[in-house]
Amino acid sequence: MTSDKTRFHTIRTLxxxxxxxxxxxxxxxxxxxxxxxxxxxxxxxxxxxxxxCQETEYDAVLIDYKMGDRNGIDFxxxxxxxxxxxxxxxxxxxxxxxxxxxxIRLGAEDYLVKSEITPELLERSLLYAIERSESRMKEHExxxxxxLEQSERHYRSLIENSADGIALMDHTYHFTYVTPSIENILGxxxxxxxxxxxxxxxxxxxxxxxxxxFKDITKKPGEYTTSLARCKHRNxxxxxxxxxxxxxxxxxxxxxxxxNFRDVSSxxxxxxxxxxxxxxxxxxxxxxxxxxxxxxxxxxxxxxxIKDEKALRYIHQSDIYVDKLNQLISDLLDISRIQSxxxxxxxxxxxxxxxxxxxxxxxxxxxxxxxxxxxxxxNPKLFADKERIEQVLTxxxxxxxxxxxxxxxxxxxxxxxxxxxxxxxxxxxxxxxxAAQKRLFERFYRADKTANSFSGLGIGLYISNExxxxxxxxxxxxxxxxxxxxxxxxxxxxx
Amino acid sequence: MVKKILICxxxxxxxxxxxxxxxxxxxxxxxxxxxxxxxxxxxKLQPDMILLDLWMPNISGExxxxxxxxxxxxKHIPIVIVSASRKTEHIALKVGADDFMxxxxxxxxxxxxxxxxxx
Numbered sequence: 001m002t003s004d005k006t007r008f009h010t011i012r013t014l015x016x017x018x019x020x021x022x023x024x025x026x027x028x029x030x031x032x033x034x035x036x037x038x039x040x041x042x043x044x045x046x047x048x049x050x051x052x053c054q055e056t057e058y059d060a061v062l063i064d065y066k067m068g069d070r071n072g073i074d075f076x077x078x079x080x081x082x083x084x085x086x087x088x089x090x091x092x093x094x095x096x097x098x099x100x101x102x103x104i105r106l107g108a109e110d111y112l113v114k115s116e117i118t119p120e121l122l123e124r125s126l127l128y129a130i131e132r133s134e135s136r137m138k139e140h141e142x143x144x145x146x147x148l149e150q151s152e153r154h155y156r157s158l159i160e161n162s163a164d165g166i167a168l169m170d171h172t173y174h175f176t177y178v179t180p181s182i183e184n185i186l187g188x189x190x191x192x193x194x195x196x197x198x199x200x201x202x203x204x205x206x207x208x209x210x211x212x213x214f215k216d217i218t219k220k221p222g223e224y225t226t227s228l229a230r231c232k233h234r235n236x237x238x239x240x241x242x243x244x245x246x247x248x249x250x251x252x253x254x255x256x257x258x259x260n261f262r263d264v265s266s267x268x269x270x271x272x273x274x275x276x277x278x279x280x281x282x283x284x285x286x287x288x289x290x291x292x293x294x295x296x297x298x299x300x301x302x303x304x305x306i307k308d309e310k311a312l313r314y315i316h317q318s319d320i321y322v323d324k325l326n327q328l329i330s331d332l333l334d335i336s337r338i339q340s341x342x343x344x345x346x347x348x349x350x351x352x353x354x355x356x357x358x359x360x361x362x363x364x365x366x367x368x369x370x371x372x373x374x375x376x377x378x379n380p381k382l383f384a385d386k387e388r389i390e391q392v393l394t395x396x397x398x399x400x401x402x403x404x405x406x407x408x409x410x411x412x413x414x415x416x417x418x419x420x421x422x423x424x425x426x427x428x429x430x431x432x433x434x435a436a437q438k439r440l441f442e443r444f445y446r447a448d449k450t451a452n453s454f455s456g457l458g459i460g461l462y463i464s465n466e467x468x469x470x471x472x473x474x475x476x477x478x479x480x481x482x483x484x485x486x487x488x489x490x491x492x493x494x495x
Numbered sequence: 496m497v498k499k500i501l502i503c504x505x506x507x508x509x510x511x512x513x514x515x516x517x518x519x520x521x522x523x524x525x526x527x528x529x530x531x532x533x534x535x536x537x538x539k540l541q542p543d544m545i546l547l548d549l550w551m552p553n554i555s556g557e558x559x560x561x562x563x564x565x566x567x568x569x570k571h572i573p574i575v576i577v578s579a580s581r582k583t584e585h586i587a588l589k590v591g592a593d594d595f596m597x598x599x600x601x602x603x604x605x606x607x608x609x610x611x612x613x614x
Contacts, residue, residue: 282579283578283580286599287508287509288506289598290508290512290579290599290600291511291512293599294508294509294512294513294516294599297601297602301519344582346585387581
């Protein structure tokens with residue numbers, strides 16, 4: 001029995017068969033069917049058939065098992081990879097159930113033994129193949145939909161249950177979507193926050209910095225920026241919010257800034273406590289150091305009076321090490337300040353040349369062997385933190401002395417380079433390898449880890465570099481092993 | 496006339512060393528290690544100069560300076576604030592201290608600064 005709905009149903013079929021007689025026979029058989037009105041296209045070559053199947057979706061494809069040196073089973077396997085979604089019916093010349101079953105396992109809908117084909121059998125097989133293929137398609141679509149829905153539920157719950165706040169912000173800097181976690185972070189519901197101008201929640205001291213960062217990434221699709229700012233909680237308190245914003249305005253699926261933010265108040269508070277602790281600790285450490293230094297100098301005076309050279313030498317050494325210890329404590333404090341962004345410069349109008357000469361004079365005591373030559377081409381006026389620049393020079397010159405034990409010249413030069421004053425400190429010592437040069441300005445990096453001497457924590461250059469960066473200047477090194485090193489830094493000249 | 500120097504620091508070591516150095520240099524040195532006594536001592540002693548620690552329990556060097564520099568009887572007395580933190584120099588000068596000295600300091604530095612303000 002055939003149903004009415006398939007009567008006069010026009011279907012489009014493709015026959016893949018290298019025998020023209022078979023084509024004519026199949027065409028004739030199709031004509032004899034009672035309830036379907038089938039058109040038939042015919043291809044005789046394997047490759048052409050693949051191309052056809054890729055281009056067109058047929059209601060059914062009849063395929064002969066025998067195809068020269070290849071066969072219908074290979075074709076079905078290959079066509080599934082294209083992919084071809086037309087249903088296949090395999091035609092076998094010999095009565096071979098095994099081939100038919102194999103074809104079905106590979107995705108064919110049915111198989112027919114050529115010699116047994118009748119119009120009724122063909123018709124039934126075609127209708128059956130079409131129906132099976134359609135229902136399979138529907139099943140597949142349903143499953144895809146379910147998977148999609150499940151995946152969407154999965155990601156939605158992932159996003160909405162994330163402790164981090166996630167938000168979308170349009171190009172006018174207004175939120176268009178915010179996850180519920182915003183309520184834990186800033187006290188507002190997502191609905192409430194959408195009607196607030198977020199900029200009004202950011203602390204005025206932090207706002208310009210944030211605005212600049214957004215301006216920067218707005219110009220660059222895909223770029224992101226991380227910032228830390230105080231934001232006002234609904235209850236009036238200030239919270240430190242860390243935010244990463246990515247510019248996805250160019251992405252048609254998103255068309256917004258994607259924001260990831262979290263409350264890091266406790267972390268910031270901890271950092272502040274740590275800084276405070278370091279500050280107090282270094283003060284407490286320096287106080288007894290001051291006393292020790294005082295007593296050492298009193299001893300020095302005493303032994304100078306009684307002319308005890310041996311004792312004087314020991315005392316002098318002790319004094320140097322007290323100074324080193326003091327420098328270490330200051331360095332640690334500086335590191336903490338740099339990391340928390342609290343290193344403040346005390347900028348004042350400064351003449352560079354006298355500062356250079358004063359520092360060099362004060363450092364001559366470090367080595368009686370080394371001669372420190374100063375060459376000042378200019379005597380520029382600029383805005384700088386005198387003591388910080390002195391610290392940088394001290395660092396560079398004492399390094400130059402330390403790393404040139406076999407040579408006794410150190411040259412310190414000051415010259416004009418465009419809108420900058422350039423200071424260089426050159427030694428003719430052991431030099432620095434190319435690999436080490438790259439990492440020299442990193443925190444805690446030491447070029448010579450085997451050095452058994454009292455050579456500090458390897459933070460001097462890091463601090464110096466940070467000081468120069470904060471002066472809007474640059475610091476770099478040129479060096480060759482066994483020939484020596486030249487450290488340069490620049491400072492912007494006063495207009 | 497021997498100049499009178501008042502040293503106020505809660506660290507006894509520093510007070511001792513500074514006392515020795517300045518007495519050797521010929522000054523009349525008075526030392527105190529608890530800041531709350533300072534106003535009565537200043538009143539009685541009328542020192543020619545005060546060396547003052549910044550961070551002390553009870554009354555800080557900052558508060559002491561503010562007070563002394565606001566009194567007619569004491570505002571003329573030079574005050575040098577001593578602190579281990581270079582960052583506090585601004586505070587010292589803001590509250591009216593005449594000078595600032597960073598710890599640790601050399602004996603020469605100490606002698607020099609005292610000479611400068613008692614000349």
